[in-house]
Amino acid sequence: MKTFGFAVKQIIPLIFSYVFVGIAFGILIHEAGYSVLWAFLSGAFIYAGSMQIVMVSLMTSGVPLIMIGIMTFFINARHIFYGIGFVAKFSKMGWKYPYMVLTLTDETYSVFCSIKYPENMDEEKVDFYIALICHVLWIISCTIGALAGEMLFFDMKGIEFSATAFFVVVCVNQYYQFDSHIPVITGFVSAIVFYFLLGSDYFILPALSVSLIIHTIMKERIDIQMGGMNYDN
Amino acid sequence: MTIELGFSTLILIVVASITGLTRAIPYFLFGGKKELPKTVHYLGTVLPASIMIILVVYCLRNINFTTFPFGMGELLSVGIVIAAQVTKKNAFLSIFLGTACYMILIRTVLPI
DSSP states (O other), rough: OOOHHHHHHHHHHHHHHHHHHHHHHHHHHHTTTOOHHHHHHHHHTTTTTTHHHHHHHHHHTTTTHHHHHHHHHHHHHHEEEHHHHHHHHHSSSSGGHHHHTTTOOOHHHHHHHHHOOTTTTTTHHHHHHHHHHHHHHHHHHHHHHHHHOOOOOOSOOOTTTHHHHHHHHHHHHHHHHHSSHHHHHHHHHHHHHHHHHHHHTSSSSHHHHHHHHOOOOOOTHHHTTTTTTOOOO | OOOOHHHHHHHHHHHHHHHHHHHHHHHHHTTSSOOHHHHHHHHHHHHHHHHHHHHHHHHTHHHHHHHHTTTTTHHHHHHHHHHHHHHOOOOOHHHHHHHHHHHHTTTTTTTT
């Protein structure tokens, strides 16, 4: 129970963004003419906010299935980069392994990146609870949005900024944690450069890829700046 | 607007499967090996600092810099989050202040 409480505490900053974006999606898919079941299934099996919202417009657009598949891949390809840091950790989690893999979102990723586990606490359990609570919260929010969205939805415009704010907080904390600032500078510069070169829809994959390449090239220099830290945690 | 339930079901399945695939790819690539390559280990440690800042830019990607309010609401609120986090180091406070600032700004002086 202590573990569960700790897990809940880690996701409190994200609850608002999850609930309101989920409800917004539920309203959207319901207004497009789909029943609550669709909101529930999308939340449970897609579990990716911006993709679900794009999907609603795709469902009524007549875009061919193959194009939808390709678009989905590129919209969500950033997930590939998230997984790199968690292969060693998640693969030890037995039956929970596939669940941990398939429920890693922008938000849970940033929680896992910034979490400080207390001593004597089962890290695997914490991670699993975080994944599960966020997933369930998302499914409920999507479903409620479709069921009763219009009644619930007083003016909460802008609440989704809380997720952005959370990511900014993680960035600030990482800035103090990391002895080398090459990673954050690399990420920022490549994001900005590609944003202005390619525009808002296409910048993220080139930015992530270039960061990965630069990190690989500069491995020795970053290693030295990080004080030859070990990567075993 | 006509709804074709069969086709919609296919769309849902495709979107869910491909989304799952993007999440599973790193594990297909590296998960089977007993010993993780050193470079992957290294990248897993240093890359998050890069990824998080790119994710922030991604969240702010829909700012329109060519018309009023030129993203001032977002940028100002991000500034408040950074300032609060640097000085007070309290995540809840930083997120609350930033979000409250943003929600007030877009309703008052910087409507979007």
